[in-house]
Amino acid sequence: MHDIAKVTLQNEMDLILAHKRSMRLAELAGLSLSAQTTFATAVSEVARTCLESGKVSYLILCVNTDQRDKFIVACLKNEQLNSNRSREGLEHAKKLVNKYNIFTSGTETAIELFYYIAPHFRVDLEKINEWRQLFRNEPSISPYEELKRKNEQLQDLSEKIQKSEAHYKTLTNSLPLTIFSLDVEGKLLYANEWLERYTGHTIDYLNNSQWKTIIHEEEYATFAVLLNKVITQGTATIKTQARLKNKQGDYIWHQVSLSPFRNEQGDLQYWIGFIVDIHAQKVVEETLKDNIELKNTQAKLKENQRTLEKYVDELNRSNLELQQFAFVASHDLQEPVRKLLFYSDYMVSNYSGVIDEKGLGFLSSMRSASHRMRNLIQDLLLFSQINKERLNFTDVNLNEIAQEACQDLEIAIEEKKAVINMSGFPVIAGDASMLRQLFENIIANAIKYSRPTQAPVVDITCKQNAGFVEIAFKDNGIGFDEKYIPQMFRLFQRLHDRTAVEGTGLGLAICRKIVEMHHGTIWANGQEGEGATFFVSLPLNTPGN
Known part of the structure; x- marks a missing residue:
């Protein structure tokens, strides 16, 4: 149709x-x-x-x-x-x-x-x-038809003008720069959305303030030339650079350009202008002023990049070797240790009567070394398995974690007749299995390093502050000299002789790694013969939330 x-x-x-x-x-x-x-x-x-x-x-x-x-x-x-x-x-x-x-x-x-x-x-x-x-x-048959036709033509023209104006506004608002027009007096007639979006001010405000609140004082005198009708009357295109303040209060370099719009007789009707962000260009220009320094910086950056790539390669290789070791430790090393423990136990049980005292001593030493080897492998395996990929953050009730840790240590607690006192703990975001390991290691440490003549007492308390929970594990054990604190949380570091206290030197290193994976901190204080206190600070919520 x-x-x-x-x-x-x-x-x-x-x-x-x-x-x-x-x-x-x-x-x-x-x-x-x-x-x-x-x-x-x-x-x-x-x-x-x-x-x-x-x-x-x-x-x-x-x-x-x-x-x-x-x-x-x-x-x-x-x-x-x-x-x-x-x-x-x-x-x-x-x-x-x-x-x-x-x-x-x-x-x-x-x-x-x-x-x-x-x-x-x-x-x-x-x-x-x-x-x-x-x-x-x-041709019209009557004056009325002529008027009606003219009126319809005017309505069509008005609709076209409105559509054209809407298209112009849509186009200018979609461009990533400020487009505006000034009358011959230097007053804003029109500006697309970018001007108010950037400055946070309306056209009326900028006209009344003469742009003084958004143009940097060092460039305002030059910018004010654009608003002076006497100076700009006979000029062609005008360009200047100035720093404009955004809504956040930062001054960003822009280029301002004005072009005159004249009628057929050459009389100035108004100015058409645009403002474009040139901050990155200005930064580059400032940098290029000292070409030698730039070249030296580039050379250093390349050298640092090569060094970084080398370190990354070494780190990747080290991680791969650690993964391979974890596999070997979990399969190849544990099986021989299990056999050594089995056969040594079997010989002690069935051949102790036919082996002399010296042989039994050797056998006992072998069993003790096998136990230490098994514990060391298990601790190393546990340490290597603590990484970000294995973290499973959920809401964890620390009361339940503390109770489960004490249940796992039930035999050690009964043997030493230890007393574990606990206050109420909050719910935090964390990995339940790793937090349970953290509690077990610190409580086990307190029981292990207790005084021979006194039953161990461990007081576990907590307090909350600024989105963190700080947990204190205080014991009445043998304590330590605080000068050794820096090495306490490192791998294989022991403050006491193995003959006095058994251990692999990995327990506190594992604790430090678990705490760091939870974006927390761990520290300690104590005195020899007067017990020790270990502190753990953990965020209540998952970091970033």
Whole structure:
């Protein structure tokens, strides 16, 4: 369906226009005078009912060439065509046309009247465009029609201007720079969204403040030239650079450019300008002022990059070797140790009567060394398995963790008749298995390093501060000299002889690694013969939340 002409129905004069243009379309389509009158009468019947409804309505004259049969079509649209009067008009009209359609969408009703045509000429797109041109250029039959046509042209022009302005605003707002215009007095007429988005100020504010609050004081004198109509009157394009303050209070370098817009007589109408961020360029320019220093810096960076890559390669190789060791320790090393323990236990149980005292001593030493080897392998394996990839952060109740740790150490606690005193603990974000290992290691350490003549007592307390929980493990053991604190949390570091206290020197290193993986800290204080206190500070929530 091709639109040819449109008539807005507002008064009786418009009915005459609707009738005249319907006759004209029928004439162009090759219909006889009687057929022209019939089609125009049908259109007038429905047009009058539309007009009498008092609602906004209009007529669109069309040509339908989409099917085998060709028709001229009158489409009348109205916000309300449900009255009895409208039905009467339609009843008269549908007797005069070949077919009709009625469409309703929301509150709007559309009636299409089809009149069959069989012209002796071809009705193609060229012919349709010719008809449209005829309707546009057809002389007015009355002053009213002339005024109506001029009014419609003005409305179309207004719509086009509004669309053009909307497109311009959409385009300028989508560009990553500030676009603006100034009148001859240096006042802002228009600015896209970027200016207010960057500065946080409206056009009125910038006009009233003369931009003083956003231009850096060192560049304001130069920038103020742009606002001086006497200086800029006879110039062409003006460019300057200045630092503009953003909403965060930072001054960023920008280039400001102005170009005059003149009429046909050459008189200045207004200025068109843009402001673009050149901060990165200015930083580069400042850097390039000392080319030698830049080259030296680049050389150092390359050297540091090579060194870093070397360290990364070594670290990756070390990690790979650690993983390989963990595999060997968990499979190849533990099996021989288990066999040594099994056969030594078997020999002590079944052959102690036939082995002399010296042999039993050797056998006992072998068993003791095998136990130490097994403990060392297990601790090394545990230490190597503590990494970020294995962390599973959940909400962990430290009360449950402390109770489970004491249950795991039940035999050691009973043997030493240890007393473990605990206060209430909060729920934190962490890995439950690793936190349980942390509690076990520190409590086991307190039991292990207790005084021979006194049952161990371990007081575990906590306090919360600034999103962290600080847990204190205080014991009444043998204590330590605080000068050894830096080495206490390192691998294989022991403060006491193995003959006095058994251990692998990995327990506190494992604790330090677990705490660090939880973004916490661990430290200790104590005195020889007066016990020790270990402190652990852990965040209540997962870091970053």
